[in-house]
Amino acid sequence: xxxGIDLDDPICRTSEMVHEKMDEYSAKTNRDVLEIMSNExxxxxxxxxxxxxxxxxxxxxxxxxxxxxxLRNKGNEIYIITGRKQSQIPNIMEITDKWLEDNGIExxxxxxxxxxxxxxxxxxxxHIDLMVDDNPYNYKTIVGNGGxxxxxxxxxxxxxxxxxxxxxxxxxxxxNKFRG
Numbered sequence: 001x002x003x004g005i006d007l008d009d010p011i012c013r014t015s016e017m018v019h020e021k022m023d024e025y026s027a028k029t030n031r032d033v034l035e036i037m038s039n040e041x042x043x044x045x046x047x048x049x050x051x052x053x054x055x056x057x058x059x060x061x062x063x064x065x066x067x068x069x070x071l072r073n074k075g076n077e078i079y080i081i082t083g084r085k086q087s088q089i090p091n092i093m094e095i096t097d098k099w100l101e102d103n104g105i106e107x108x109x110x111x112x113x114x115x116x117x118x119x120x121x122x123x124x125x126x127h128i129d130l131m132v133d134d135n136p137y138n139y140k141t142i143v144g145n146g147g148x149x150x151x152x153x154x155x156x157x158x159x160x161x162x163x164x165x166x167x168x169x170x171x172x173x174x175x176n177k178f179r180g
Contacts, residue, residue: 083115120145
């Protein structure tokens with residue numbers, strides 16, 4: 001089976017690190033976090049300065065490395081399909097590939113700049129049997145495009161009952177059943 005997995009928030013704690021760095025930037029620039037997020041120019045300055053660092057230093061989530069390794073050992077192919085953009089960070093492929101390698105994430109392919117319709121297109125083009133993603137919009141577009149998607153939410157953001165897991169061990173169980 002070909003499994004696609006989103007990187008930021010299913011595999012690593014990106015949102016948490018963005019919040020930490022936002023607090024740091026807030027203190028450094030003497031601006032309120034709300035002001036940073038609501039002002040497009042200031043928000044862009046924050047992300048220009050901190051996003052490459054966040055992507056290099058973000059922490060991997062519990063169990064993900066072992067679950068992915070076990071899935072690959074069962075003959076599954078793993079594709080990392082992320083919304084990280086080349087246009088935002090020109091060397092994003094190198095940064096992401098190095099982070100995956102440094103954290104022991106085994107995978108068969110890496111696709112960047114994929115969000116919403118683009119992510120659904122990548123899943124279709126690459127014959128992804130099941131996509132694991134934390135974003136309901138991506139879930140909707142992938143399923144709406146005829147694909148299968150598992151919504152991953154270990155931060156209690158959503159209250160869903162279908163195609164929904166809250167841990168990597170639960171994701172592994174779902175995938176093993178899906179595979180049949």
